[in-house]
Amino acid sequence: MRDRVLIVDSEILINKFLESRLSKENMDVDVAFDGMQAVEKIKKNKYDLILTDLMLPYVAGVELIMNIKKSEYNHETPVVVLSSLTADDVIVDVLSIGAQDYIIKPFSINVVLAKIKQLIQLNKTAA
Amino acid sequence: MQNNFDLSGKLCLSILKINLFNYPLLIQIAVIVSILAVIAIFLTLTYIIYNRTKRQSDQRKTYEAENQILEELNDHLLMYDSIEEMPENELQETVKILNEFKNRSIIFQNVLVRLLIYFKHNLTGNITRLITATYFNLKLNEITLSKLKSVFWFTKAQGLKELQDINDYNSADTIQPLLVNKNLDVRVEAYAALLKLQTNSSFNFLKNEEEELSNWHQILLFDAITKSEHAVVPNFADFLSSENKTIVILSIKLLLHYKQFEAIPDLIKLLSNKNEQLRSEAICALGVLDAEDAEQKLISIYPTERNPNKTQILLALGEIASGSALHFLKDKFLKADHYTILKSAAAAIMSHPTALKEKILASLKDLDEEQKAIIKHFEDPLIRLHGVR
Numbered sequence: 001m002r003d004r005v006l007i008v009d010s011e012i013l014i015n016k017f018l019e020s021r022l023s024k025e026n027m028d029v030d031v032a033f034d035g036m037q038a039v040e041k042i043k044k045n046k047y048d049l050i051l052t053d054l055m056l057p058y059v060a061g062v063e064l065i066m067n068i069k070k071s072e073y074n075h076e077t078p079v080v081v082l083s084s085l086t087a088d089d090v091i092v093d094v095l096s097i098g099a100q101d102y103i104i105k106p107f108s109i110n111v112v113l114a115k116i117k118q119l120i121q122l123n124k125t126a127a
Numbered sequence: 128m129q130n131n132f133d134l135s136g137k138l139c140l141s142i143l144k145i146n147l148f149n150y151p152l153l154i155q156i157a158v159i160v161s162i163l164a165v166i167a168i169f170l171t172l173t174y175i176i177y178n179r180t181k182r183q184s185d186q187r188k189t190y191e192a193e194n195q196i197l198e199e200l201n202d203h204l205l206m207y208d209s210i211e212e213m214p215e216n217e218l219q220e221t222v223k224i225l226n227e228f229k230n231r232s233i234i235f236q237n238v239l240v241r242l243l244i245y246f247k248h249n250l251t252g253n254i255t256r257l258i259t260a261t262y263f264n265l266k267l268n269e270i271t272l273s274k275l276k277s278v279f280w281f282t283k284a285q286g287l288k289e290l291q292d293i294n295d296y297n298s299a300d301t302i303q304p305l306l307v308n309k310n311l312d313v314r315v316e317a318y319a320a321l322l323k324l325q326t327n328s329s330f331n332f333l334k335n336e337e338e339e340l341s342n343w344h345q346i347l348l349f350d351a352i353t354k355s356e357h358a359v360v361p362n363f364a365d366f367l368s369s370e371n372k373t374i375v376i377l378s379i380k381l382l383l384h385y386k387q388f389e390a391i392p393d394l395i396k397l398l399s400n401k402n403e404q405l406r407s408e409a410i411c412a413l414g415v416l417d418a419e420d421a422e423q424k425l426i427s428i429y430p431t432e433r434n435p436n437k438t439q440i441l442l443a444l445g446e447i448a449s450g451s452a453l454h455f456l457k458d459k460f461l462k463a464d465h466y467t468i469l470k471s472a473a474a475a476i477m478s479h480p481t482a483l484k485e486k487i488l489a490s491l492k493d494l495d496e497e498q499k500a501i502i503k504h505f506e507d508p509l510i511r512l513h514g515v516r
C-alpha cells in the first residue's frame with residue numbers, strides 16, 4: 001500500500017514541486033493551500049505523514065499542528081514543518097507541541113525526502 | 128414609411144448644416160469644449176477597456192505559460208541534482224522544449240526566468256547549480272542583459288534584479304554605467320546588484336548618493352550588503368556625517384548588524400544632531416550596543432527631547448542596564464506624565480539584573496494602581512524589552 005502524505009503550503013509552486021517529487025517516490029499526495037483546507041482533509045483522511053508550513057492563511061501552522069494532534073485519524077501521524085522562520089523560540093515551540101522535525105527553507109529536496117521516508121518507516125515500526 | 132425616412136434624413140442634414148459661427152463666441156467655445164470632452168471621455172474609456180482586456184488576456188496567458196513550464200520543470204529538470212544524472216535524450220528533449228518556450232513569446236520568457244529564479248531561491252543543494260546552468264544554457268542571461276538597455280526604468284530595474292537573483296557574476300561591467308542613472312530605483316538596484324555580484328565592490332555610493340532613499344531602498348541595500356561576501360566591510364561610522372539623512376539611517380542599521388562598537392563615539396555625537404529622527408536612531412543604536420559611555424549624555428539630553436525620543440532614551444537605558452541610571456529611571460517612572468513614559472521607564476527598570484532592580488523596586492512606595500499594574504506586567508518573564516519598542 002502506498003504511503004499517503006499531506007502537503008500544506010500556501011505557495012502554489014512549492015506545493016506542486018513537492019507533490020511532483022513525492023508522487024515520483026510512489027506516494028499518494030494530497031495538497032492544501034491554507035490551514036482551513038488542511039483541517040478539513042485531516043478530519044476525513046488518515047495520512048502517513050503531514051508536511052506543513054507555518055505561515056498559512058486562515059489557520060496558522062501552529063494551530064494546525066495542535067489540531068492534528070487532537071484529530072481522530074491523525075493524532076499519531078508524524079508532522080514535519082517546512083518553514084522559512086528561523087527563530088530558535090519558534091522551532092522550540094513547534095517541536096514542543098508535537099512536530100517531529102523542522103526543516104528551514106530554502107531546503108534540499110533530498111533531505112526532505114530522506115526525512116519523510118525515515119519518519120514514515122519509524123512510525124510504522126512503532127505501530 | 129418612405130416619408131418617415133425622408134423626414135429623419137432631412138432632420139440630420141439640417142442639424143449638420145447648423146452654422147456654429149452664427150452663435151455668440153461663448154456658445155461656440157462651449158460647444159467645441161463639449162465636443163472635445165466627449166471625444167476625450169470616449170478615448171479614455173476605450174483606453175481603459177483596452178488595457179483591462181489586455182491585462183486579463185496577459186494574465187490568462189501567463190497562467191497557461193506557468194502551468195506548461197512548471198509541468199516541464201517538475202517532470203524533468205527538477206527531478207535531478209545535476210546534468211550528469213539526466214539521461215542524455217531526456218536532457219536534449221528538455222532543453223529543446225524549454226527553448227521553444229523561450230522563443231514562443233515575451234510572456235513565456237518572463238515566466239521561464241521567474242520560475243527558474245524562484246526555484247533557485249527556494250531550494251538548496253546541487254539542484255540550484257543545475258537550475259543556474261540551465262538558465263545560462265538557454266541564454267536567458269542575454270535577455271536579462273538586454274533589459275538593462277531598455278528606455279523604461281522599471282524594465283532596467285527588473286533586469287538588475289534578475290542578474291542579482293541568478294548570480295550572473297560576469298555582468299558587473301554592464302551594470303557599472305547604471306550607477307549614475309537618473310532614476311533612483313535603477314541606481315539602487317544597480318548598487319545592490321554590484322554589492323551582490325562583486326566581492327570587492329565599492330561602498331562609495333554611500334558617500335555619493337544625494338537623493339533620499341525610501342525605506343524600501345534601504346531594505347534592498349541592507350539585504351544586498353549583509354547577505355553578500357565582501358572582501359572588506361567598511362567602518363559604517365564614516366558615513367554618519369553624510370548630509371543625506373537616509374544614508375545615515377542605513378549606516379546606523381549596518382553598523383548595528385556588524386556590531387561595530389567602535390562607532391559608539393560617532394553615535395554619541397549624533398545625539399546633538401538637529402534632526403529628531405537621526406537622534407532617535409542614534410539613541411536606539413546606543414541601547415542595542417550597550418553603550419555605557421553614552422548613559423550620561425542620554426540623561427542630559429532627556430529634558431530637551433519630545434516624548435517619542437524620551438521613550439527611546441528610557442528604553443535604551445534599560446537595554447544598557449549598567450545600574451547607574453536606575454535612580455533616573457525611578458524618578459521618571461514616578462513622575463511620568465504620559466503613559467508611554469510610564470511604560471518605558473517601567474520596562475527599563477525591570478530589564479536590569481535582579482540584584483539591581485530589586486533594590487529600586489523595594490524603594491517604590493505608594494504606587495497607584497496603574498503603576499502597580501505596569502510593574503506586574505513587566506515582571507512576566509515572557510515580556511521582553513524589545514517587545515515594548
